[in-house]
Amino acid sequence: MKKLVLTALIAAVAAPAAFAAAKCEQHPKEQWIKEADFKQKLVKEGYQIKKFKVDGNCYELYGKNKDGKKVEIYYDTVSGKPVKSEIQD
Template sequence: MKSPLIAAALFSVLAPAAALASQDCPSVPRDQWMSDAAITEKAKTLGYDVRSIKVDDGCLEAYALDKDGKRVEVYFHPGTGDVLKVKADD
């Protein structure tokens, strides 16, 4: 009897979190993505020195140094190049 209740409670907590994650990195067809070179150039204009770029959950994630020389991970919208999130790289 408790198992369905626990499962329902977990789903009600986890489902909104999953929805928020998908909003951060939207689903964009691969042929509409910006190139790594274009993202690198955009990052440079924002003050980042990009070291590498990879795909992470639908976003283009750049490992970079910020203007203070600190390592950061910058998440870009793959189609527009807008910065969606920046986090310190520990």
């Protein structure tokens, strides 16, 4: 029983760490979509932004999508395309 609990605990701790390793292509900062413009685009698409930040070479969104589901999405800073995403029910 202890081994099962320990395994579950390790999996719970390791999962967020594994997700956080999004790899976005490195671009010169002058080529990046302006942060304010990109946030405005996301809001127009129906996202509710709880937190928005730069994570390495990615833009990172924490919030809800148009369906009200929690999301964590990493975006390329030049193309604006999602690089990695997680949607929770």
